[in-house]
Amino acid sequence: GTGMNGAVVLAKHRGTDRICAVKTFSTEGMDAARYRRLYNEVDIFLRMDHPNVCKLLEVYEDESHVYLVMEACMGKDLYERLALQRRYAEEEAAVAAKQMLEAVHYCHTHGVCH
Incomplete structure (x- = not known):
C-alpha cells in the first residue's frame, strides 16, 4: 500500500x-x-x-x-470497524476512545504530534 x-x-x-x-x-x-x-x-x-x-x-x-x-x-481501523458494526456499545466506545487518547498523550509527551 x-x-x-x-x-x-x-x-x-x-x-x-x-x-x-x-x-x-x-x-x-x-x-x-x-x-x-x-x-x-x-x-x-x-x-x-x-x-x-x-x-x-x-x-x-x-x-x-x-x-x-x-x-x-x-486489524481493521476504527472507521472500518464502525462501518461493519454500525454502532458501538457505550463501553466499547469508551475503551476505544481511552486507547486512542492514551496513544496521543504518549506521543505528545515524546514531542510527536499526530
Missing part, C-alpha cells in the same frame, strides 16, 4: 519470521534539512514504546532510500 510519506509493504523478518510493515522513503533529491528531520523522527520513534503506538523495530538505508521496519498492524 501507500502511506502518507511513501510505499508500505508487508515483509517477513529473516531472523524472527515475524510479519512486519516496511515503509520506504526516497532520499533522492532530499535536501539536508529534510534528511535531518527524517532522522530526528526516526530517533524519536525508535525510543517510543507504548501498546497503542506502532513500534519502529529497525531502520535500514541504501544510496537512495530509507527503510523503516515496523510492527504490522493487521
Whole structure:
C-alpha cells in the first residue's frame, strides 16, 4: 500500500519470521534539512514504546532510500470497524476512545504530534 510519506509493504523478518510493515522513503533529491528531520523522527520513534503506538523495530538505508521496519498492524481501523458494526456499545466506545487518547498523550509527551 501507500502511506502518507511513501510505499508500505508487508515483509517477513529473516531472523524472527515475524510479519512486519516496511515503509520506504526516497532520499533522492532530499535536501539536508529534510534528511535531518527524517532522522530526528526516526530517533524519536525508535525510543517510543507504548501498546497503542506502532513500534519502529529497525531502520535500514541504501544510496537512495530509507527503510523503516515496523510492527504490522493487521486489524481493521476504527472507521472500518464502525462501518461493519454500525454502532458501538457505550463501553466499547469508551475503551476505544481511552486507547486512542492514551496513544496521543504518549506521543505528545515524546514531542510527536499526530
